[in-house]
Amino acid sequence: MTLSTLLAAGILAAAATQDSSAHADPDDSGRGWRPVRLDMDLSLLPEEGLLGIEGRLTLELVGPPSLGPTLALGAPMHMRFLTAPGKPRVDLGQPIPRLSDVFASHLRFKKPFETGSRLTISFLVENEGGDSGLLVDSEIALSNWPSGWYPLPIPDQGQSLSKNLVASPGTTIVHMPRGWSSITNGRRTERHETDDEAVDTWELTEPLARSFAAGPYTVGRLQAGEREFSVYLLSRPVEEAQEQAESLAAAIVAMEDRLGTFPYANYGIAEIPDGKVSWYAASQQGFILAKSEAFRFGANLPLFAHEAAHAWWGNLLGTEGPGSILCSESLAQYGAVLAIESIEGPQAATEFLMSSRRGYSSEQCARGYFRMAKKGQDMPLSKLDGGGWQHTLSDAKGHWVYHMLRRRIGDEVFFATLRGLIARYAHDDLSLDELRAAFLEAAPRSTRLERFFAQWLDRAGAPSLTAEWEATDDGQVVLTVSQVQEGEPYDLDLELDLLTSEGPQRFALELRQRHARLELSVAGEVTGVLLDPDQRLLIWKSQYDKH
Numbered sequence: 143m144t145l146s147t148l149l150a151a152g153i154l155a156a157a158a159t160q161d162s163s164a165h166a167d168p169d170d171s172g173r174g175w176r177p178v179r180l181d182m183d184l185s186l187l188p189e190e191g192l193l194g195i196e197g198r199l200t201l202e203l204v205g206p207p208s209l210g211p212t213l214a215l216g217a218p219m220h221m222r223f224l225t226a227p228g229k230p231r232v233d234l235g236q237p238i239p240r241l242s243d244v245f246a247s248h249l250r251f252k253k254p255f256e257t258g259s260r261l262t263i264s265f266l267v268e269n270e271g272g273d274s275g276l277l278v279d280s281e282i283a284l285s286n287w288p289s290g291w292y293p294l295p296i297p298d299q300g301q302s303l304s305k306n307l308v309a310s311p312g313t314t315i316v317h318m319p320r321g322w323s324s325i326t327n328g329r330r331t332e333r334h335e336t337d338d339e340a341v342d343t344w345e346l347t348e349p350l351a352r353s354f355a356a357g358p359y360t361v362g363r364l365q366a367g368e369r370e371f372s373v374y375l376l377s378r379p380v381e382e383a384q385e386q387a388e389s390l391a392a393a394i395v396a397m398e399d400r401l402g403t404f405p406y407a408n409y410g411i412a413e414i415p416d417g418k419v420s421w422y423a424a425s426q427q428g429f430i431l432a433k434s435e436a437f438r439f440g441a442n443l444p445l446f447a448h449e450a451a452h453a454w455w456g457n458l459l460g461t462e463g464p465g466s467i468l469c470s471e472s473l474a475q476y477g478a479v480l481a482i483e484s485i486e487g488p489q490a491a492t493e494f495l496m497s498s499r500r501g502y503s504s505e506q507c508a509r510g511y512f513r514m515a516k517k518g519q520d521m522p523l524s525k526l527d528g529g530g531w532q533h534t535l536s537d538a539k540g541h542w543v544y545h546m547l548r549r550r551i552g553d554e555v556f557f558a559t560l561r562g563l564i565a566r567y568a569h570d571d572l573s574l575d576e577l578r579a580a581f582l583e584a585a586p587r588s589t590r591l592e593r594f595f596a597q598w599l600d601r602a603g604a605p606s607l608t609a610e611w612e613a614t615d616d617g618q619v620v621l622t623v624s625q626v627q628e629g630e631p632y633d634l635d636l637e638l639d640l641l642t643s644e645g646p647q648r649f650a651l652e653l654r655q656r657h658a659r660l661e662l663s664v665a666g667e668v669t670g671v672l673l674d675p676d677q678r679l680l681i682w683k684s685q686y687d688k689h
Contacts, residue, residue: 168254172212172246174205175295177310177349178260182292186318186356188280195267200310201295203259210249211261213293246296265293281415282376283318284431286424287351314344318356325374325412326354327428348407353426355412362387366395372410372429375437382437386411389441394450396484397477402561405453411446413437422503425452425474439501443485444478444494451477459567465524465574465599471533472523472540473560475506479541492677495545503534509686511538515603524574524599542680543598549678550594550635551585559584574599593633605632606682607653609671611640614661619668621660623653627682631656639675642666648675 182197201211255261269276275289285291316324320340328346335341346352359374362383371394373386390411398404410429413436423432423445430449436442455477456470483491493499498507505514514520519531523540526532548556559580563572578595585591606627612620619640625631634653639646644666651658674681 168207168209169205170209170250172208172210172248173296174203174208175201175211175261176204177294178202180292180310180312180352181314182312182352183315184317184354186278186283186316186322188278188283188319191269191278193267193269193276193278193283193285195265195292197267197292198262198264199293200260200262203255203257203261205257207254207256209254210251211263211295212246212248213263214246214296215267215290215293247293263293267292277418279418282355282357282418284355284412284414284419285353286431287353287426292352310349311346314346314352314354316342316344316354316356318342321358322356323359323361323374324354324356325372325410325429327352327426329370329408350406350427353429353431355414355429355431357412359412364388364391366391368407369404370408370410372408374410374412376413376415376434378437386437386441386446389443390446390450392485393443393447393481396481397447397451397454399484400480400557400560401454401477402564404450405458409450409453423449425449425457427453427457436501442501443481444499444502447478447481448474451475454564458569459564460571461573462571463573463575465522465526466572467526467533467536468523468540468543468574468599469572469577471536472544475537475541476544479545495542496677503537505534506537506541508538508542508680511535511542511604511680512682512686514538520602522600522602539604539680546598546679547581547591547594551581551589551591555584590633597630597632601629603627603629604680604682605634607636607673609638609673611668611671613668617663619662619664621662621671622657623651623660623673624657625653634679634681636679637674637676639672640664640668641670641672642668646672646675 177199179200180197182195185194185196186192187194199213249263269278269291275286276291277284314326314328316326318324318340320335320338322340324342324344326344327350328344328348330342331345332343333340355374357374357376359376360378360380360383362373362375362380362385364371364384364387369391371387371391373383373390375383375386387410390409394404394409406428408428412429412431414431414433416434419431419433421433423430423436430446432445432449436445451474452470455473459469461467461469479491479495482494494507496508498504498510504510514531514535519535521532521535523536523543526536562584563577563580567576578599582591582595604627605625608624608626610622610624614620621638621640623636623638631654636651636653638649638651640649640662642664644664647664649660649662651660674683
């Protein structure tokens with residue numbers, strides 16, 4: 143996201159628990175500081191389009207001795223500077239290498255801090271304008287965590303900003319107009335209203351990156367065990383909010399059964415008016431923001447299951463390297479498949495894989511993939527590196543790859559490997575090469591995963607098959623199945639139905655070459671052939687040409 147210019151930055155006050163000379167030359171990079179606690183008091187002024195933040199940030203030095211931290215702001219904000227005794231020297235508005243949308247304030251103290259020292263910084267922040275990452279107006283207020291709307295220390299070299307934003311526990315107090323409600327990370331512990339304002343207090347015990355939404359919401363809540371599910375709607379009855387909360391809870395339970403414990407103690411959805419943001423829905427660390435359009439199709443199970451699945455894939459685990467969008471977007475998309483399969487049944491999941499459904503992207507399915515490929519929007523999944531149509535391609539084809547992989551190696555190995563990746567790479571970055579290696583290590587050699595990954599990740603396209611048959615004089619049927627797509631043949635385990643006057647008869651075919659010829663004994667007269675009758679493979683079918 144390209145952000146507007148950061149006008150100014152600074153520190154209100156700073157106090158250190160340790161201030162002694164180090165025994166080595168101090169580091170002047172400003173890195174090596176870890177957030178320990180963040181407490182913020184937010185004041186929303188919707189009619190003026192302003193957000194004010196008064197906060198306290200406690201940092202711990204986990205790197206070598208340092209002269210002080212460097213704090214980053216990425217959203218269109220500025221941090222106001224007030225005079226305070228002992229104020230450190232601060233350099234303002236310096237861009238951070240590799241993070242061109244982020245600006246920094248460098249705090250430099252006269253005496254260096256030793257490793258293990260803690261520093262508490264008080265700050266005041268105001269927004270400057272608004273965009274889809276931070277917005278305050280008369281209808282809604284919101285922040286999107288990747289925008290960097292509050293100050294945090296810049297990451298160490300080689301560490302992603304998103305990883306650094308998995309910040310710290312603390313409180314968030316939201317002051318807003320009377321009649322408004324808020325949602326942010328953690329659990330709401332208190333609410334009170336006066337004649338002029340409403341105040342919500344939220345307590346966060348997990349180290350998460352902060353976001354919030356506030357507006358004149360109707361709220362539906364559902365308590366499931368120790369976890370609360372909540373849905374915040376702007377113009378719909380509380381019964382609909384309650385229905386949405388129940389659907390969200392069912393989706394998360396379905397995914398949790400396969401992937402392990404859901405990362406957040408509570409979870410919710412907040413509606414954002416159409417026209418306010420550039421995205422359709424956005425996953426935060428503890429809730430979802432979604433445009434009003436997303437709520438016009440009932441509970442919209444695939445959308446909210448996809449966004450909730452980002453709790454594992456993209457939030458708990460970061461990504462790095464070419465093709466790593468398959469470790470976030472494609473796996474989140476497959477989370478939607480799992481939720482639909484569990485709640486509505488396997489046939490409904492298959493229909494979603496093939497054709498999507500109303501209220502969800504029509505391109506993120508097999509039909510959408512073949513439309514994209516026809517327009518030239520296709521490339522090897524292992525080479526994907528961006529948004530736009532590449533993002534859509536990762537969702538349209540990537541979840542099919544996981545679906546076929548699951549069938550090839552079986553549920554036990556498939557889900558155990560995913561759970562192992564979650565445990566190993568939690569709060570770290572996962573690459574596509576590491577994901578591929580984990581499955582290769584876990585699966586038996588008989589599953590031929592090397593060739594499977596090579597054909598589905600390292601080349602563009604998908605199989606296109608034809609079938610011809612003829613009856614022989616001795617009552618047999620000779621069936622020839624051919625791969626007619628360009629390039630090398632695929633390695634496919636194909637099921638097919640011979641349609642006969644006595645009914646369909648199922649056969650299995652190991653299709654390894656361009657052509658395969660079978661001699662079959664069948665009852666009745668053959669009237670047709672149906673390839674992949676249960677829709678288990680991503681292969682071109684004539685029905686994908688229909689709208």
